[in-house]
Amino acid sequence: MQWVPYDAGMAPETSLRERKRARTRQALVEAATDLFERHGYEQTTVADIAAAAEIGTRTFFSYFASKEELLFPHGDARIRAAVASIAERRPGDEPADVLLRALHLVGDDNDDLTGRLAALRLRLIRDVPSVRGKALQVQADGQREIARHLAAAFPDRLDEVQAAALVGAFIGAVTGALQVLLEDEDLPEDPATVQAAVERATATALQPWMAAR
Amino acid sequence: MQWVPYDAGMAPETSLRERKRARTRQALVEAATDLFERHGYEQTTVADIAAAAEIGTRTFFSYFASKEELLFPHGDARIRAAVASIAERRPGDEPADVLLRALHLVGDDNDDLTGRLAALRLRLIRDVPSVRGKALQVQADGQREIARHLAAAFPDRLDEVQAAALVGAFIGAVTGALQVLLEDEDLPEDPATVQAAVERATATALQPWMAAR
DNA sequence: TGCATATCTGCACTCATTGCAATTCTGCAC
DNA sequence: GTGCAGAATTGCAATGAGTGCAGATATGCA
Numbered sequence: 001m002q003w004v005p006y007d008a009g010m011a012p013e014t015s016l017r018e019r020k021r022a023r024t025r026q027a028l029v030e031a032a033t034d035l036f037e038r039h040g041y042e043q044t045t046v047a048d049i050a051a052a053a054e055i056g057t058r059t060f061f062s063y064f065a066s067k068e069e070l071l072f073p074h075g076d077a078r079i080r081a082a083v084a085s086i087a088e089r090r091p092g093d094e095p096a097d098v099l100l101r102a103l104h105l106v107g108d109d110n111d112d113l114t115g116r117l118a119a120l121r122l123r124l125i126r127d128v129p130s131v132r133g134k135a136l137q138v139q140a141d142g143q144r145e146i147a148r149h150l151a152a153a154f155p156d157r158l159d160e161v162q163a164a165a166l167v168g169a170f171i172g173a174v175t176g177a178l179q180v181l182l183e184d185e186d187l188p189e190d191p192a193t194v195q196a197a198v199e200r201a202t203a204t205a206l207q208p209w210m211a212a213r
Numbered sequence: 214m215q216w217v218p219y220d221a222g223m224a225p226e227t228s229l230r231e232r233k234r235a236r237t238r239q240a241l242v243e244a245a246t247d248l249f250e251r252h253g254y255e256q257t258t259v260a261d262i263a264a265a266a267e268i269g270t271r272t273f274f275s276y277f278a279s280k281e282e283l284l285f286p287h288g289d290a291r292i293r294a295a296v297a298s299i300a301e302r303r304p305g306d307e308p309a310d311v312l313l314r315a316l317h318l319v320g321d322d323n324d325d326l327t328g329r330l331a332a333l334r335l336r337l338i339r340d341v342p343s344v345r346g347k348a349l350q351v352q353a354d355g356q357r358e359i360a361r362h363l364a365a366a367f368p369d370r371l372d373e374v375q376a377a378a379l380v381g382a383f384i385g386a387v388t389g390a391l392q393v394l395l396e397d398e399d400l401p402e403d404p405a406t407v408q409a410a411v412e413r414a415t416a417t418a419l420q421p422w423m424a425a426r
Numbered sequence: 427t428g429c430a431t432a433t434c435t436g437c438a439c440t441c442a443t444t445g446c447a448a449t450t451c452t453g454c455a456c
Numbered sequence: 457g458t459g460c461a462g463a464a465t466t467g468c469a470a471t472g473a474g475t476g477c478a479g480a481t482a483t484g485c486a
Contacts, residue, residue: 056435
């Protein structure tokens with residue numbers, strides 16, 4: 001490949017047009033984060049957000065296909081990390097080994113960009129149905145992508161469907177645990193605490209695999 | 214609308230009010246199924262459906278909270294089956310045993326009511342984002358419910374979070390496989406074939422547990 | 427400088443969803 | 457059978473997301 005979408009600290013090899021566009025996009029995310037925190041998700045209209053970022057309401061939809069998208073501006077960051085991790089497969093690795101490592105890694109750089117957005121997102125996923133729906137879709141898509149790469153990494157051991165099942169099991173364990181943990185009214189707790197709790201719970205759930213190692 | 218003097222499969226404890234309401238609800242689902250099949254999901258408006266069922270558009274929302282809900286009129290049937298299955302826990306059963314049995318069972322009575330609605334639903338889940346989102350939410354909620362019961366069934370072995378992780382892993386494996394299988398353009402294949410493929414793939418993914426038995 | 431292309435924007439429109447208030451049933455009691 | 461309290465139905469108006477369209481602007485490149 002030749003083009004990496006856009007990353008905070010990225011090369012200036014971009015045209016004015018692109019830079020301007022990226023700046024506006026960023027402004028939209030920030031304005032939205034701000035307004036959502038201040039007035040709530042449902043109370044904030046797309047028009048409000050567009051106005052805050054100084055663009056026309058109509059133009060908003062040329063940056064984000066929906067209001068929910070604002071909360072997942074880097075929908076693929078984690079996926080890319082996981083995929084990269086899979087690529088680093090070491091000889092002798094079992095599919096499960098690779099997945100466990102990838103999972104761990106994705107859990108770590110949990111703080112994608114502004115932790116503020118991340119925290120807000122968790123709260124909204126818990127409270128707003130449409131946001132939860134979007135989050136689940138993003139997750140499902142990511143899962144599929146990872147499965148594709150896993151299958152490719154072990155052509156002799158897994159077919160597409162088996163890989164998808166395996167990935168589903170691992171990610172399912174994590175999200176299942178997370179779902180329960182996030183039910184607590186006071187989310188903002190401490191990311192590390194949650195992280196640890198997830199690891200503990202999934203360790204039990206995935207124990208058969210870890211034991212096999 | 215025609216009159217069915219006596220519906221054999223209905224609980225006797227219902228008042229006229231309830232029966233009438235149930236009939237209208239059913240009429241709505243049927244009208245929707247029909248229209249969705251004939252003109253497509255997005256091309257069919259809630260007003261169309263309400264008209265077809267002979268009720269006011271406004272009234273529709275006193276039966277279903279959203280257009281998507283029409284596709285999941287028995288959102289809890291499978292869950293109840295799984296929960297019941299868990300309740301039948303036999304001494305000596307491991308959590309994983311109970312889950313495997315429940316999963317198998319849920320996969321079986323896959324034909325919830327009119328296979329027509331079920332088939333349509335699968336197609337729409339694959340093609341319409343908002344429907345996919347809804348499906349994922351229903352699934353997540355069901356998962357949570359099952360986890361609750363599993364935790365209750367093994368108070369000495371699992372806490373809420375561990376149970377959720379375990380359930381997430383099992384259901385995640387199944388849905389992961391299913392997701393890939395449904396990508397084929399020609400869904401209507403043969404339910405049994407899909408069922409078998411899912412079992413095969415999940416067997417690989419969950420093998421460590423099955424082996425432990 | 428000047429055109430071809432990419433963006434931006436206002437306007438009008440469709441559609442899901444909701445609040446409100448008037449109207450029409452149904453269950454139950456007298 | 458009459459009447460009432462509560463439930464259900466419905467029309468109307470309004471909000472807000474998302475889209476198609478056409479004209480106005482800005483940018484890349486010759």
